[in-house]
Amino acid sequence: MIHALLIEPFAMAFMRRALAGCVALSLAGPPLGVLLVLRRMSLTSDVLQHGILPGIALGALFGGLSLWAMGFGGFLAGLAVALLAGWLARATGGREDSQLAGVYLIALAGGVAIVSATRGIDLGHLLFGSVLAVDNTALLLMAGVASIALPGLAVIWRPLILESFDPGFMQAVGGRGGAWHLAFMALVVLCVVGGFAALGTLMSIGLMMLPAVAARHWAAELAGQVRAAVALALLSSVCGLLLSYHANIPAGPAIVLTAGGLWTASLLTGPRDSLAARLRRHQHYRG
Amino acid sequence: MTPPAITLTDLTCLHAGRPAVHHLSGRFAPGSLTAVVGPNGAGKSTLLRAIAGLHTATEGRIDRGGLARQDIALLPQAGALDRAFPIACADVVASGALARIGPFRAVPPATRAAVEAALAAVGLSGFARRLVGTLSAGQFQRVMFARLMLQDAPVLLLDEPTAAVDARTAADLLAIIQGWHGEGRTVVAVLHDLDLVARAFPETLLLARDPVAWGPTAVAFTPETRLRARLVAEAWAEQPEICTQAAA
Numbered sequence: 001m002i003h004a005l006l007i008e009p010f011a012m013a014f015m016r017r018a019l020a021g022c023v024a025l026s027l028a029g030p031p032l033g034v035l036l037v038l039r040r041m042s043l044t045s046d047v048l049q050h051g052i053l054p055g056i057a058l059g060a061l062f063g064g065l066s067l068w069a070m071g072f073g074g075f076l077a078g079l080a081v082a083l084l085a086g087w088l089a090r091a092t093g094g095r096e097d098s099q100l101a102g103v104y105l106i107a108l109a110g111g112v113a114i115v116s117a118t119r120g121i122d123l124g125h126l127l128f129g130s131v132l133a134v135d136n137t138a139l140l141l142m143a144g145v146a147s148i149a150l151p152g153l154a155v156i157w158r159p160l161i162l163e164s165f166d167p168g169f170m171q172a173v174g175g176r177g178g179a180w181h182l183a184f185m186a187l188v189v190l191c192v193v194g195g196f197a198a199l200g201t202l203m204s205i206g207l208m209m210l211p212a213v214a215a216r217h218w219a220a221e222l223a224g225q226v227r228a229a230v231a232l233a234l235l236s237s238v239c240g241l242l243l244s245y246h247a248n249i250p251a252g253p254a255i256v257l258t259a260g261g262l263w264t265a266s267l268l269t270g271p272r273d274s275l276a277a278r279l280r281r282h283q284h285y286r287g
Numbered sequence: 288m289t290p291p292a293i294t295l296t297d298l299t300c301l302h303a304g305r306p307a308v309h310h311l312s313g314r315f316a317p318g319s320l321t322a323v324v325g326p327n328g329a330g331k332s333t334l335l336r337a338i339a340g341l342h343t344a345t346e347g348r349i350d351r352g353g354l355a356r357q358d359i360a361l362l363p364q365a366g367a368l369d370r371a372f373p374i375a376c377a378d379v380v381a382s383g384a385l386a387r388i389g390p391f392r393a394v395p396p397a398t399r400a401a402v403e404a405a406l407a408a409v410g411l412s413g414f415a416r417r418l419v420g421t422l423s424a425g426q427f428q429r430v431m432f433a434r435l436m437l438q439d440a441p442v443l444l445l446d447e448p449t450a451a452v453d454a455r456t457a458a459d460l461l462a463i464i465q466g467w468h469g470e471g472r473t474v475v476a477v478l479h480d481l482d483l484v485a486r487a488f489p490e491t492l493l494l495a496r497d498p499v500a501w502g503p504t505a506v507a508f509t510p511e512t513r514l515r516a517r518l519v520a521e522a523w524a525e526q527p528e529i530c531t532q533a534a535a
Contacts, residue, residue, distance in 0.1 A: 002409045038372060159390040162382050166363075166374045172339050173357050173386045173438075180390075218416060 009245040018131045018251060021142040021198050022237035027208050028146035029191045030229035031153055033212025034222070036188065042213070044085050045205045048192050050104040051081030051202045054113025056126060061118050067137045071193050074201075078189035081107060086181070100171050111201070126271055129200030131241070131251035138197040142150075145194030149187045156183050159263050161222070199252040206256035214263040217270025232287050289317045289471050290441035292351025293338060298347035300333050307333035309496045310347070315475060320468040322488035323477045324508065328497045331477040332468060335361060335444040338475070357386035360440035362431055366449050368421055377402050377415035378432050383437025400435070405433035410459060423454035432463055443467060445476040449483070484508065 009015050036045050055077025056070045081103060113135045115123045120133020134142075153160075159180045163170045170176075188208075195204030211232035218228035240255030247254070269276045300308040307330035315321055323331045336342040338349060339361040351359065353495040360383075380402045381394055387395060405412055409429040419427060426449070435443060448464065449457040457480075465487065466476050478484050484491060484504060491504040493512050500507035 155391065161374065161378075162385065164369070165374050165379070166368050166382075168341065168361075168363050168367060169382065171341055172359075172361050220373060221375065225373065 006242065007244070009242060014132050014134070015241060015245065016135075017134045017139055018198070018241055019237065020130065021134045021139050022207065022241065022255065023234065024139075024142045024146040024238055025191070025195055025198065025235050026211075026233035027230060028149040029195065029205075029208030030211045030215070030233045031226045032149065032184075032188050032191055033208040034215055034225050034229050035153075035160065035164065035184065036209070037216070038222075042209060043097055044082070045188065045192070045209055045231055047085055047100045047104040047107075048081055048189060049196070049201055049204045050111070051107045052078040052189070052192055052196060052204075053082075053126065054107055054114060056196065056201065057111050057114035057121070060121050065120060067141055067197065071197070072143055072215050074193045074196060075189055077107075079186060082185040086156050086185070093099055112222065125200070126196075127200050127202045128250065129196065129198050129203065129252045131198045132244070134198060142194045145190050149191050149194075152183070152187050156180050156187075160184055164287065181201065199256065203256045206228035206252075206259055207236065210256065210259035210263050211236065214259075214270070216275050217266040217274050220272060232266075233259065236262055264269050290358070290473050291354060292317050293352065293354075293393070293442065293473065294350040296348045296350065298349060299345045300335065300337050300342055301345045302330070302333050306330075306345075306496055308337065308494075309498075311494075311498045312347075313492070313498065313501045315473055316490075317469045318468070318473055319490050320488055321472045321476070321490040321492055322484040322504070323475060323478045323494055324479075324481065324484055325494035325499075331494055332364060332446050334494065335475065335477060337448050339444055354442060356393040357438070358440050359442045359444065360435050360438040361441070362435060362445040362448055365424060365428060365431075365451055366508075370427060373418050373420065374435075375416050375418055376406065376411065376422070379419060379430055380405055380433040380437055383439075386438075401437060401516070402433075405436040406430075407438065409433045409463070425452040428452050428456065428460065432460060436463075440475045441474070445474065447477050447479065448523075449478070449480060457483075481508075487506070 010019060012146075034043070036042055041266070052074035052247040055073035055075070056071075059066075059070040059073025059076075063073070084103060085100055088103070092099060110124075112123065115121050115126060159176075160183075163180050170180075191208055192204050195207060198204075199206055211227075214232055215225040215229035219225045236255055236259035240258035241251055243258060244250070244251040244254035267274055271277060291377075295311050295313050298308055299306055307328075309330070311334070325331055331340055337344055338351075339359050340356055341361070341398065383400060383405075384394075384398050388398065403415065406412060409432050411426065411429050411433070414422075414426070414430075419430060419520045422430065426471045428451075432448075445464070445530070448460055452460070463485070464474055464476065476488070478488070485508065488504055490502065491507040493499040493507055495515070499514040500509075501514050
């Protein structure tokens with residue numbers, strides 16, 4: 001019974017490939033997501049996942065239906081949007097949310113227009129992805145993204161953390177805060193492109209952001225939050241794929257819904273800052 | 288440790304299009320301990336940021352006597368930082384040594400020991416792994432002082448170091464400042480506590496956009512200069528005239 005429920009689905013090659021791709025995304029994305037949340041840039045990640053669509057469409061237009069061409073186009077478009085978002089943030093003194101909403105609407109509309117004008121691309125496939133159709137190329141793309149993003153983040157970890165906490169200090173000691181921010185954004189764009197291959201551009205940050213948002217209910221310090229986010233993302237991947245297999249719903253939404261369910265559960269019952277933690281009677285020391 | 292003098296020549300810095308520091312000339316002598324006093328909006332923070340190289344001078348010059356960036360340490364105003372960020376006290380203090388360690392190298396044991404010592408010196412032994420978000424305002428300011436110790440800079444610029452802390456903490460922090468002065472470092476501190484200035488700071492710069500007085504505290508800081516400073520700072524014209532004072 002348990003075997004049929006949990007193990008048997010992964011006897012299929014397409015399920016194993018999907019799982020391997022999602023594990024790669026779960027290892028690379030959530031640590032970046034935790035830092036996006038702490039840097040108050042959650043909205044930027046949303047803009048990025050729409051921002052890559054025109055690049056993917058142009059990649060498909062000029063490079064045929066090769067995933068590498070689409071991924072490369074998406075990466076360049078994502079970088080451009082990241083630079084634009086950063087510039088808007090500075091130009092508006094941190095009140096960039098309305099401008100970012102404008103950027104992502106234009107990017108989404110532009111991407112859809114280009115895709116529709118191009119023969120042979122399935123718009124739904126780009127928007128919603130198809131985890132279960134992950135072929136060796138897509139798997140290579142996701143694994144490659146994870147292999148760059150995770151060590152890359154480890155390299156820029158210290159200056160990035162210090163820049164997030166006290167940007168003025170980094171500037172004062174000549175720490176080139178802007179360069180670390182750019183490197184960080186490049187890694188985020190990389191992960192968004194990797195996510196697109198499986199989850200589509202509408203949900204590519206699902207495995208990156210939802211576990212990261214949920215992580216603050218599990219740990220106070222940064223390392224703990226990163227560990228919690230990765231664990232939640234891995235759990236979402238496995239449970240989401242099983243849900244998709246048994247309930248016969250598309251795998252992308254199933255994974256993101258599972259991650260959303262885990263976030264809701266964390267919000268309600270997690271050990272920190274959750275509803276349950278707030279209702280629990282607080283013990284305190286005497287005097 | 289005797290740093291070179293820091294010399295301002297006809298310095299003007301703009302803030303939102305209006306002069307925050309206006310035609311200021313003078314010299315912070317090597318090893319001097321100067322209080323910068325003046326009403327809110329008088330350009331005190333802008334002056335410190337300009338000396339630290341974080342604010343570009345519109346006119347005039349700052350001669351830092353060949354000091355490198357990391358030789359000038361700046362304590363920003365409390366509240367300028369994101370204290371909700373989950374970072375431990377020891378890591379904040381260790382970041383003071385960033386210019387020496389660099390962004391990638393492991394923190395050497397000597398620096399770890401120095402972090403412990405600095406935390407002990409500010410009265411926060413045992414706080415190493417505490418997150419800064421759990422600290423009180425006074426404790427947080429102590430951590431910032433420990434970071435300054437790790438920076439080990441010959442010139443220290445302190446923006447309201449004793450604002451929003453209790454009397455005990457203020458006294459402890461003042462003792463640290465006087466210790467730095469005793470070691471021959473140049474210290475410039477923005478302060479609002481006038482009794483403290485009169486008591487503990489040999490030099491005073493009274494600023495109200497325009498420099499009002501600069502010299503030994505007893506000379507620069509009289510009831511007459513204080514009144515002048517208040518009048519200048521409060522005069523906020525809707526349509527100010529263009530300044531025609533020639534750059535020296």
